[in-house]
Amino acid sequence: QIKLLKILAVLGSGDKSASGHMYTVLGDIFRKGDTASNIGNAILYECICCVSCIFPNSKMLDAAAETTSKFLKSDSHNLKYMGIDALGRLIKINPDIAEQHQLAVIDCLEDPDDTLKRKTFELLYKMTKSTNVEVIVDRMIEYMISITDHHYKAEIASRCVELAEQFAPSNQWFIQTMNKVFEHAGDLVNIRVAHNLMRLIAEGFGEEDEGADSQLRSSAVNSYLRILGEPKLPSSFLQVIVCFIFPFYPKMSFGR
Template sequence: MEQLKTIGRELAMGSQGGFGQSKEFLDLVKSIGEARSKAEEDRIVLNEIETLKRRIVEPNIPKRKMKEYIIRLLYVEMLGHDASFGYIHAVKMTHDDNLLLKRTGYLAVTLFLNDDHDLIILIVNTIQKDLKSDNYLVVCAALNAVCKLINDETIPAVLPQVVELLAHPKEAVRKKAVMALHRFYLKSPSSVSHIVSNFRKKVCDNDPGVMGATLCPLFDLITVDANTYKDLVISFVSILKQVVERRLPKAYEYHNMPAPFIQIKLLKILALLGNGDKQASEHMYTVVGDIFKKCDLSSNIGNAVLYECICCVSSIYPNLKLLEAAADIIARFLKSDSHNLKYMGIDALGQLISRPEIAEQHQLAVIDCLEDPDDTLKRKTFELLYKMTKSSNVEVIVDRMIDYMISISDNHYKTEIASRCVELAEQFAPGNQWFIQTMNKVFEHAGDLVNSKVAHNLMRLTAEGIGEDDDSADSQLRSSAVCNQKDTLDSLFTCF
């Protein structure tokens, strides 16, 4: 509490000219905001760069002034200009004992530098020292830098201290320590393979923030090897149940949804652990069903959680009640006036494409999405219809695909649609007459965009017949082909 009061006093000094920004800096911000063109803005920033280059090397600069110069350097880089001449001064500021200056220095270096920058070596010792500080705010600042700047070569230098901080009394430090270890895992999995067990322990941390942060590295680990973490299924289900039942502090609610981002991450993890595993999935059914019942469909975040529920249900061992609940939510998405919800419905239905009874149930609603003015939604719908097509619905779907193809002007995309229509017609055509009619439509509206082999195959089918000893059937086929071609030519000449 005393440390927070100190920061408060220092920040308050800003309004009194202590650690605040000068009128010169405020005028700079104002002039850039009022710039009428990019050229004018660049001229102002370039003048500022020249000013900073002169002033930052002056002797005996007061600390409050150097802090302002560092902030002005951040502003310069934020606007797309190079401020590398001042990086070393940001590094030096991380060494300062004053908390506000130190945090400013750490903020600057994490924004200025990347993990392979030559100056990184100059702050490793400072980070090591600050990780041992009695001031938890200093430790947090150092951990922020660890998450951004530590590379493969410097991981061993700080790893033992970061692991020790997992037991720190302050939850903010424990959370950042977990995040730092996750960063190490992403950068160099082999360097932290011996401390992976710590993630298992921290998922049971008393603080929901620490637990939530631990879900991220565990998700990555489970993605690589789910079998090793099957024993955690009951723990994950228990945590998710506590979240759904609103046992977490109210601070974790978002738009009246209990810890939705933790719910989403847990559902992703359960989807991996329950995939093809009936025993593991059975532990999940009740809590996933509760989410379907309790989720608020009127909010975006509620719909996001429901979407993740559908993805989870599609991945774990099938359960009829959950599949029905998922189908009901998909129907609501598809009937919505919102393009975003329709898109979610299309994508969610794509997750359940292996369940033909659910796909058929929503076929007409999906086809109607091809009439939507949103191009992204139409493309997503087209991809789903392609996956849904079979012998019983090929006529309806391909006809609508051709209508969709006619409505677009992008030749590259039109070529793709024509190719898919031909592929589906060849694979699922209910009869040769329909196949010929469909091919003629494709040629009429896609023309040279269609592969020449398709025309060759169509002519060969017409010439050779259906390959049976039935001359009348072959004659009927050829007659139908001629009639269709005549109709196509008539329509083309009518256009001229």
């Protein structure tokens, strides 16, 4: 059955007529699939892969999403992994499918299995948009804090910065998010990020609203004053802090 589903996926790719002959069979598999056995779940997973390859059909996508949801909510690491992979395939066809599974995917970052965590992180990165960037990036940063591998930690920090730059709902949120990334990733953060942050604070909202720009800088400075109490700060972040605190408090000592 698995081999046949793989063949159908190839035959139905981009072919509306051929795919139309498959929908009834695929629907039967989703309805009758045995979720109590490993092979049953393997067939259902392959069925999802097939649906993601052939000409799109709303009913098939709904059935695939429902099965994916069962995988994500399972206590099994393997089934969760299959669910993450399956959802990654489905959102390429319909990104809206991700919304109904967002919380279940985020929860997978709490799983003790490192392979599942990495797979989840990659999916969250693809799922992020302006409406969910705050929730997802905050959880990504929490995940980053727990990482000890410097190379992987730097990669996560880079992705968090990229998403914040692309989807930030406000400049204030962007600054606070950058503060968290700098605090917890330290000098692993690319120096370009520090330069971009300094430029953002200096230029403000980019509108003719000096009051809003002043409020932005004041908010940034206040956050930096609190951060200065930390025992150790990365050198690039310290440059950002000094650059903007000094004009407000020129007599402050920056001995460290």
